[in-house]
Amino acid sequence: MADIIDGKAFAASLRASIAAEVAALSFQPGLAVVLVGDDPASKVYVANKARQTVEVGMRSFEHRLPAETTQATLLALVQSLNADAAVHGILVQLPLPRHLDADAIIAAISPAKDVDGLTVTNAGLLANGLPGLVPCTPLGCILLLHDRLGGMTGLNAVVIGRSNLVGKPIAQLLLQQNCTVTIAHSKTRDLPTLCRGADILIAAVGRPEMIKGDWIKPGATVIDVGINRVPAAAPGKTKLVGDVAFAEAAGVAGIITPVPGGVGPMTIACLLRNTLTAAKRIESRATLVSEV
Numbered sequence: 001m002a003d004i005i006d007g008k009a010f011a012a013s014l015r016a017s018i019a020a021e022v023a024a025l026s027f028q029p030g031l032a033v034v035l036v037g038d039d040p041a042s043k044v045y046v047a048n049k050a051r052q053t054v055e056v057g058m059r060s061f062e063h064r065l066p067a068e069t070t071q072a073t074l075l076a077l078v079q080s081l082n083a084d085a086a087v088h089g090i091l092v093q094l095p096l097p098r099h100l101d102a103d104a105i106i107a108a109i110s111p112a113k114d115v116d117g118l119t120v121t122n123a124g125l126l127a128n129g130l131p132g133l134v135p136c137t138p139l140g141c142i143l144l145l146h147d148r149l150g151g152m153t154g155l156n157a158v159v160i161g162r163s164n165l166v167g168k169p170i171a172q173l174l175l176q177q178n179c180t181v182t183i184a185h186s187k188t189r190d191l192p193t194l195c196r197g198a199d200i201l202i203a204a205v206g207r208p209e210m211i212k213g214d215w216i217k218p219g220a221t222v223i224d225v226g227i228n229r230v231p232a233a234a235p236g237k238t239k240l241v242g243d244v245a246f247a248e249a250a251g252v253a254g255i256i257t258p259v260p261g262g263v264g265p266m267t268i269a270c271l272l273r274n275t276l277t278a279a280k281r282i283e284s285r286a287t288l289v290s291e292v
């Protein structure tokens with residue numbers, strides 16, 4: 001039976017260390033989160049972000065806009081947050097309603113405040129191995145992997161999924177760890193055979209329990225990024241499952257993350273970590289400028 005990573009406990013200890021660092025600062029970091037519309041899961045994530053932001057001693061600025069918000073209104077809000085000195089981090093909750101152009105909204109966020117790490121500037125810095133802001137879920141995955149495996153040099157890593165939010169940035173982070181990285185996606189041929197060669201398997205495909213036990217190399221480390229709500233046994237009830245068929249996979253893998261309680265909680269903890277990083281950089285630049 002695989003060793004099961006407790007992402008909830010890891011995230012709690014990361015938040016405790018962030019809170020200790022915040023308490024020692026001479027200023028208060030601020031995070032602005034923007035929610036457009038009524039997506040039920042997004043509402044829960046945004047509420048959790050605001051609560052955890054306050055719990056670590058930061059200021060939380062919540063902006064809830066109606067589903068029919070225009071592109072111009074949302075752009076104007078992002079621009080006002082860019083200019084607000086109390087705001088060190090800006091996050092626009094995804095997905096946005098379909099009539100909005102998410103790429104244009106993300107592009108409007110100041111890269112220094114882009115705590116989601118989604119702007120072209122931060123994606124480019126990551127690709128070039130330079131310090132920037134790294135997307136939260138991939139950062140959470142790499143922290144969990146680092147904690148369990150230490151070095152990853154020479155390991156074969158297969159990432160299933162090529163999104164800008166998870167697949168591409170995690171592939172870059174694994175490359176930085178000297179893994180041999182393969183990015184697989186919906187058009188990949190013979191995915192089970194490819195997965196069986198992976199020492200590290202990252203599932204970020206968004207399909208409930210798609211990755212079966214016999215796709216996994218014995219002893220491999222399996223990180224399940226999927227969060228899929230499916231009908232539960234009891235009528236009218238739902239439950240969360242990952243992209244990996246957990247019970248089967250746990251019998252073969254060496255280390256595995258569960259869903260819920262694996263990677264998910266790391267996403268918000270890493271958002272707070274990115275906000276702290278952004279705030280320290282912004283404030284130290286402001287100090288340098290004021291000393292000139």
Ligand SMILES: Nc1nc2c(c(=O)[nH]1)N[C@@H](CN(C=O)c1ccc(C(=O)N[C@@H](CCC(=O)O)C(=O)O)cc1)CN2
Binds near residue numbers: 240262
């Ligand atoms: N702008 C962004 N939008 C979205 C991101 C993101 O990183 N930036 N990620 C996801 C949603 N997300 C945060 O926004 C998120 C997902 C899951 C969890 C989490 O704690 N999951 C728990 C289960 C929670 C539940 O019961 O539903 C777990 O896996 O244990 C936190 C944050 C999409 N949008």
